[in-house]
Amino acid sequence: MELAALSVRGSSDPLPPKAARETRRPSGRLRSGGQFHGGRFGFRVVSRDGLARLGRLTTPHGEVETPAFMPVGTLGAVKGLSQDVLEAAGARLLMTNLFHLLERVGPDRITGLGGLHEFIGWDGPLAMDSGGYQVFSLAGLRRVDDRGVTFRSPHDGSTVELTPERVVEFQEQIGVDAAMVLDECPPWPVDREAAAEALRRTNLWARRSLDRWGADGDPAAAGLFGIVQGSFFEDLRLAAAEDLAGLPFDGYAIGGVSVGEERELGRQAVSWVAPALPDDRPRYLMGLGTPEDLFHAVSLGVDLFDCVLPSRNARHGTLFSSTGIVRIKKARYREDPRPVDPACGCPVCRRHSRAFLHHLFRCGEITGKVLATEHNVRFYLDFMADLRRAIADGALATFAASRLPEVGPEGEPEAERR
Numbered sequence: 001m002e003l004a005a006l007s008v009r010g011s012s013d014p015l016p017p018k019a020a021r022e023t024r025r026p027s028g029r030l031r032s033g034g035q036f037h038g039g040r041f042g043f044r045v046v047s048r049d050g051l052a053r054l055g056r057l058t059t060p061h062g063e064v065e066t067p068a069f070m071p072v073g074t075l076g077a078v079k080g081l082s083q084d085v086l087e088a089a090g091a092r093l094l095m096t097n098l099f100h101l102l103e104r105v106g107p108d109r110i111t112g113l114g115g116l117h118e119f120i121g122w123d124g125p126l127a128m129d130s131g132g133y134q135v136f137s138l139a140g141l142r143r144v145d146d147r148g149v150t151f152r153s154p155h156d157g158s159t160v161e162l163t164p165e166r167v168v169e170f171q172e173q174i175g176v177d178a179a180m181v182l183d184e185c186p187p188w189p190v191d192r193e194a195a196a197e198a199l200r201r202t203n204l205w206a207r208r209s210l211d212r213w214g215a216d217g218d219p220a221a222a223g224l225f226g227i228v229q230g231s232f233f234e235d236l237r238l239a240a241a242e243d244l245a246g247l248p249f250d251g252y253a254i255g256g257v258s259v260g261e262e263r264e265l266g267r268q269a270v271s272w273v274a275p276a277l278p279d280d281r282p283r284y285l286m287g288l289g290t291p292e293d294l295f296h297a298v299s300l301g302v303d304l305f306d307c308v309l310p311s312r313n314a315r316h317g318t319l320f321s322s323t324g325i326v327r328i329k330k331a332r333y334r335e336d337p338r339p340v341d342p343a344c345g346c347p348v349c350r351r352h353s354r355a356f357l358h359h360l361f362r363c364g365e366i367t368g369k370v371l372a373t374e375h376n377v378r379f380y381l382d383f384m385a386d387l388r389r390a391i392a393d394g395a396l397a398t399f400a401a402s403r404l405p406e407v408g409p410e411g412e413p414e415a416e417r418r
């Protein structure tokens, strides 16, 4: 039986027998803890500014206004932030990661604890990356063929096999609201032949994922996203988008970007793919980027984003602000009484000075990283909220002229570049 072979071999937490999974479902999934909101996955465009869309995404755990930024909680938590802080910052939709959760927890334990929402204490919508990017970045990658991918676990050295069916089943079982298919994500540079082969396999897997997604009846009212690959070859990207657009996915992800390419090349890929995807379904750009990257993709009609940049940069002392990047460890902030960003309404900016954060970072005090992360994640969420308002007002062009020069690394003020 194929599904049995899909389990994690050598793991202490294997997939339970199918019968056990099914009997556990009614109490262990979406209706756990009274958190099920009853909505079905859906998407509606509310208004437009050029190609950009203001949208409303409905999920089993509530609605999300798009364009939206999904903070990345790889293991179920954004590094350094409690779910309370995330909620207060305005996060609606969290991105989690199958690869890491499968490796470290396993579906059985999560299901036994009431499903993913219950386990991580998040009542709102949850999305999950299938982990293709992580798997194909692994040194211990052992085999990739049409059946799936086998790799050596970086966690405990065991042999792990992922197949498209297994990836979909895992996400269904633990109750995510927006699931991703398994894809083959080649690095860059890659030759055309290899890119075409990865694309062929990704789209083969996409069909098998859809078959599996509906196999148990109602697929949890959640949404399944196909992932467009094709590297940085325009004809491959367009062929991939056209092929997947003909399949009944609930949403479409643009994968295979931010894999080592020049920024301009990544933007080109988005400009090829986004307009080629079905207009009535959400589009998600995987793993990007700076505020400027987000603006660029939004203006091409992308609706969902996730990126570790705000949280990772925060831990390194690089803070976003409406007037440019603040590298808080620099000596110039030692006696600076201003908040990180005077225009920011986050609790960190309301309460603390740059001088205090500088002091915490210089002393290696963990609170410095926590506060910096809270600010940066809030900055991204506020940036997206401002983008949504601009789309509603038909004012994206004004937004680009007034806001973009000041944010992100490219908008770093002259004084900061020294």
Ligand SMILES: [Zn+2]
Pocket (backbone or CB within 6 Å): 340, 341, 344, 345, 346, 347, 348, 349, 350, 375, 376, 378
């Ligand atoms: Zn702030």
